[in-house]
Amino acid sequence: MSKDVGVQIGTVAALVRSTFLVNAVYANSAREYGLTQQQGQLLCVLMTQPYGMSELGAMLGLAKSSLTGLVDRSERNGLVQRTPDPQDSRAVRVSLTGEGAELADEFYTETCRRVEELVAGLAPAERDALAALLGRVVTDNKVPSVFMEPDSTH
Secondary structure, eight states: OOTTTTOOOOHHHHHHHHHHHHHHHHHHHHHHTTOOHHHHHHHHHHTTOOEEHHHHHHHHTOOHHHHHHHHHHHHHTTSEEEEEETTEEEEEEEEEOHHHHHHHHHHHHHHHHHHHHTTTTSOHHHHHHHHHHHHHHHHHTTOOOSSOOGGGTO
């Protein structure tokens, strides 16, 4: 039995521990789909539209060399493609291939289902309150939209 049962934890501990919890679910889901966690993030970001490399780097919080390696590996696996940027002849845009879009959709749907299970024990009003509060935290801290609400992409 956990020593935390019945004990109220503070905001910092709750946020940090929930991050570990969600990351573990995300990592397990990615692994089951033959992806790294970063590849899963890349696919989810690209579900809505193609992005330039600098935009992707900012959204994913990756240095240029790390992002280049991630895109290279994903491209070799047939999941993404680079195309010339119509606005800047020196730049490229990264988009999902047909195979990448299919995998992204499956991975995204399953990952959302698994994350939703984490709050299954909460009443609908509690889930709404949690979403509203966390939504304010991410909005106030200008967190990029790297993972959209399930209903907003389909």
